[in-house]
Amino acid sequence: xxxxxxxxxxxxxxxxxxxxxxxxxxxxxxxxxxxxxxxxxxxxxxxxxxxxxxxxxxxxxxxxxxxxxxxxxxxxxxxxxxxxxxxxxxxxxxxxxxxxxxxxxxxxxxxxxxxxxxxxxxxxxxxxxxxxxxxxxxxxxxxxxxxxxxxxxxxxxxxxxxxxxxxxxxxxxxxxxxxxxxxxxxxxxxxxxxxxxxxxxxxxxxxxxxxxxxxxxxxxxxxxxxxxxxxxxxxxxxxxxxxxxxxxxxxxxxxxxxxxxxxxxxxxxxxxxxxxxxxxxxxxxxxxxxxxxxxxxxxxxxxxxxxxxxxxxxxxxxxxxxxxxxxxxxxxxxxxxxxxxxxxxxxxxxxxxxxxxxxxxxxxxxxxxxxxxxxxxxxxxxxxxxxxxxxxxxxxxxxxxxxxxxxxxxxxxxxxxxxxxxxxxxxxxxxxxxxxxxxxxxxxxxxxxxxxxxxxxxxxxxxxxxxxxxxxxxxxxxxxxxxxxxxxxxxxxxxxxxxxxxxxxxxxxxxxxxxxxxxxxxxxxxxxxxxxxxxxxxxxxxxxxxxxxxxxxxxxxxxxxxxxxxxxxxxxxxxxxxxxxxxxxxxxxxxxxxxxxxxxxxxxxxxxxxxxxxxxxxxxxxxxxxxxxxxxxxxxxxxxxxxxxxxxxxxxxxxxxxxxxxxxxxxxxxxxxxxxxxxxxxxxxxxxxxxxxxxxxxxxxxxxxxxxxxxxxxxxxxxxxxxxxxxxxxxxxxxxxxxxxxxxxxxxxxxxxxxxxxxxxxxxxxxxxxxxxxxxxxxxxxxxxxxxxxxxxxxxxxx
Numbered sequence: 048x049x050x051x052x053x054x055x056x057x058x059x060x061x062x063x064x065x066x067x068x069x070x071x072x073x074x075x076x077x078x079x080x081x082x083x084x085x086x087x088x089x090x091x092x093x094x095x096x097x098x099x100x101x102x103x104x105x106x107x108x109x110x111x112x113x114x115x116x117x118x119x120x121x122x123x124x125x126x127x128x129x130x131x132x133x134x135x136x137x138x139x140x141x142x143x144x145x146x147x148x149x150x151x152x153x154x155x156x157x158x159x160x161x162x163x164x165x166x167x168x169x170x171x172x173x174x175x176x177x178x179x180x181x182x183x184x185x186x187x188x189x190x191x192x193x194x195x196x197x198x199x200x201x202x203x204x205x206x207x208x209x210x211x212x213x214x215x216x217x218x219x220x221x222x223x224x225x226x227x228x229x230x231x232x233x234x235x236x237x238x239x240x241x242x243x244x245x246x247x248x249x250x251x252x253x254x255x256x257x258x259x260x261x262x263x264x265x266x267x268x269x270x271x272x273x274x275x276x277x278x279x280x281x282x283x284x285x286x287x288x289x290x291x292x293x294x295x296x297x298x299x300x301x302x303x304x305x306x307x308x309x310x311x312x313x314x315x316x317x318x319x320x321x322x323x324x325x326x327x328x329x330x331x332x333x334x335x336x337x338x339x340x341x342x343x344x345x346x347x348x349x350x351x352x353x354x355x356x357x358x359x360x361x362x363x364x365x366x367x368x369x370x371x372x373x374x375x376x377x378x379x380x381x382x383x384x385x386x387x388x389x390x391x392x393x394x395x396x397x398x399x400x401x402x403x404x405x406x407x408x409x410x411x412x413x414x415x416x417x418x419x420x421x422x423x424x425x426x427x428x429x430x431x432x433x434x435x436x437x438x439x440x441x442x443x444x445x446x447x448x449x450x451x452x453x454x455x456x457x458x459x460x461x462x463x464x465x466x467x468x469x470x471x472x473x474x475x476x477x478x479x480x481x482x483x484x485x486x487x488x489x490x491x492x493x494x495x496x497x498x499x500x501x502x503x504x505x506x507x508x509x510x511x512x513x514x515x516x517x518x519x520x521x522x523x524x525x526x527x528x529x530x531x532x533x534x535x536x537x538x539x540x541x542x543x544x545x546x547x548x549x550x551x552x553x554x555x556x557x558x559x560x561x562x563x564x565x566x567x568x569x570x571x572x573x574x575x576x577x578x579x580x581x582x583x584x585x586x587x588x589x590x591x592x593x594x595x596x597x598x599x600x601x602x603x604x605x606x607x608x609x610x611x612x613x614x615x616x617x618x619x620x621x622x623x624x625x626x627x628x629x630x631x632x633x634x635x636x637x638x639x640x641x642x643x644x645x646x647x648x649x650x651x652x653x654x655x656x657x658x659x660x661x662x663x664x665x666x667x668x669x670x671x672x673x674x675x676x677x678x679x680x681x682x683x684x685x686x687x688x689x690x691x692x693x694x695x696x697x698x699x700x701x702x703x704x705x706x707x708x709x710x711x712x713x714x715x716x717x718x719x720x721x722x723x724x725x726x727x728x729x730x731x732x733x734x735x736x737x738x739x740x741x742x743x744x745x746x747x748x749x750x751x752x753x754x755x756x757x758x759x760x761x762x763x764x765x766x767x768x769x770x771x772x773x774x775x776x777x778x779x780x781x782x783x784x785x786x787x788x789x790x791x792x793x794x795x796x797x798x799x800x801x802x803x804x805x806x807x808x809x810x811x812x813x814x815x816x817x818x819x820x821x822x823x824x825x826x827x828x829x830x831x832x833x834x835x836x837x838x839x840x841x842x843x844x845x846x
Contacts, residue, residue, distance in 0.1 A: 436511030581634025596653030715777030
């Protein structure tokens with residue numbers, strides 16, 4: 048058995064995710080030191096073998112367990128002292144292969160049916176983590192397959208223990224005599240405001256539904272009174288914690304002051320997409336020796352990183368370098384984005400990003416962060432294309448494709464495996480649209496269009512990106528449609544460039560349409576005649592997802608006594624809600640309504656809609672700064688509810704504009720017949736969401752992406768993988784949701800049953816490209832496409 052202390056440069060993995068398993072013996076948050084790594088190939092392996100075929104592993108290989116229940120890998124690990132420990136397991140799975148395993152420590156099960164979510168390709172490595180208690184000396188940690196699919200590929204296990212044993216709270220020290228008064232450079236203790244009593248440090252990974260011993264139920268972040276209110280979210284190290292434990296404040300007496308823990312980084316990678324468990328925040332904001340932190344904590348953001356440059360590009364990896372950021376205290380790390388998705392982290396440039404796809408273009412940007420959780424604006428963008436793979440031999444074609452169990456939206460397919468080590472299988476239709484992806488030799492294809500003929504085939508793809516010849520075909524017709532089903536789309540006027548949002552006028556004979564990148568608004572009649580009515584002043588681009596975004600028209604607008612229409616746009620200082628006067632022909636009289644919403648290249652939210660209550664609802668993204676979504680003092684990562692003048696609407700849970708929190712990048716808003724608010728939300732890597740929005744609820748980001756079991760977090764009603772959705776605008780007609788998918792290039796239809804969402808079906812898959820806005824127009828929908836060129840406005844009748 049070999050253990051390796053963690054040292055050296057970081058090797059970071061693309062396509063990042065972390066799932067927190069239920070904690071064993073969860074208690075107060077504790078700082079864990081960098082630990083000891085144990086390679087899987089050196090563990091005890093039962094029904095499995097060591098392989099080296101997949102790239103990106105550490106050590107001398109990884110373990111491919113047998114595809115049967117009961118196969119396992121067992122590590123023997125040594126703990127110098129007994130006590131709490133954090134365990135990280137690095138693994139790989141294929142897309143949609145959500146394997147489950149039982150994890151035991153010293154023979155006791157600590158995680159039953161632990162999910163190892165799909166990692167898209169076998170060469171993408173990710174990490175799950177959990178906490179447990181170890182005995183002094185030798186311990187065993189076993190991962191046992193709980194199903195016939197076997198364990199995921201297991202690379203290594205890392206054990207982290209406490210930096211120091213927990214200590215009792217020291218008694219208050221007596222005031223020293225005058226001769227012993229500390230020098231003036233010693234910084235004063237900052238106490239919290241009287242009206243905001245300090246809460247106890249939140250526990251790390253408390254099991255759902257339980258309250259740690261000695262603690263009372265944690266109040267909601269928004270101040271709502273119910274007992275089941277939201278607890279503070281897990282706060283990543285080096286990021287601003289939730290307001291219940293403000294930075295630069297003295298923690299409660301039962302929490303001894305500790306040094307700021309180092310950012311926890313597993314060997315050779317940053318845990319992919321991980322939202323790390325809560326660590327005890329620093330007592331004081333960092334400051335140079337001899338200087339005191341700014342009153343109220345460090346709030347200055349780092350400067351933006353300089354222009355990134357790609358180097359040493361290969362088929363599945365590249366090195367990224369950039370001019371470093373500066374900060375008033377210290378830059379502690381960087382997040383690397385591909386488009387709006389976090390794919391890697393680094394403590395300093397350069398960084399090697401591995402697990403990439405051959406012959407693929409990546410749009411990379413970098414943001415810097417400091418110890419207080421402040422995040423910089425985005426760097427300039429760089430486009431880098433990986434090279435062709437050296438392996439050019441494709442797998443053989445899958446054979447004997449069969450189909451069964453055809454419904455109105457699904458079909459079951461099965462086939463014989465290809466030879467040549469295929470990494471995944473893709474189900475395609477006649478137009479080569481990918482309907483499903485799997486690592487197995489059977490799949491249930493979902494999201495099909497009702498009453499539609501399909502001819503499908505399957506291809507195999509290996510880790511180098513080589514694709515086989517297609518299998519034979521299967522032809523079938525899905526079952527009959529329900530009512531209000533989208534019919535063939537009719538194109539309204541063309542010549543658009545990123546038509547971002549649509550608002551139907553109360554008069555019922557035209558819509559106003561925003562164009563994101565040139566900041567213009569157009570009037571489009573029901574017959575399709577388009578006229579420019581004005582440009583929104585003070586709007587700027589972010590060279591990403593910002594610019595002129597949402598538009599809303601109050602139901603009381605008449606063009607004479609009530610002329611105000613509302614927009615959301617990016618300005619020099621951030622994102623704004625503004626209003627302009629519109630008489631039916633021309634826009635005039637620009638006025639700011641709401642500011643203070645952080646902007647960045649991506650994650651700006653942007654949808655605005657008037658609700659049945661007459662108040663304006665606003666979606667805001669996290670501005671690529673995930674901790675803002677859990678900060679009740681921030682307007683980012685929220686759904687806001689405001690008056691027409693921009694004040695907090697009466698009845699908001701906290702008396703601020705915040706209506707709900709814990710959002711990553713919500714972009715769709717609509718109400719059903721019972722007045723329930725529904726919202727669509729773009730996830731990071733694994734799950735996009737359809738949420739039922741309720742006042743004061745916490746929707747989980749960044750602690751949760753998709754469903755989770757963290758107490759106080761509200762789960763979505765429907766989830767999709769980003770490649771099938773990446774949802775934007777939405778509308779509800781006859782209690783049926785119509786949801787535009789950008790990356791998924793389809794229109795989703797989801798019937799609602801009270802507060803639950805039914806089976807989803809897809810339309811126009813790959814036909815019109817990226818769909819952005821959806822607006823209800825009598826018995827039809829207007830839908831916009833945003834492909835960057837040749838964009839359209841479509842009218843979609845409902846049958």
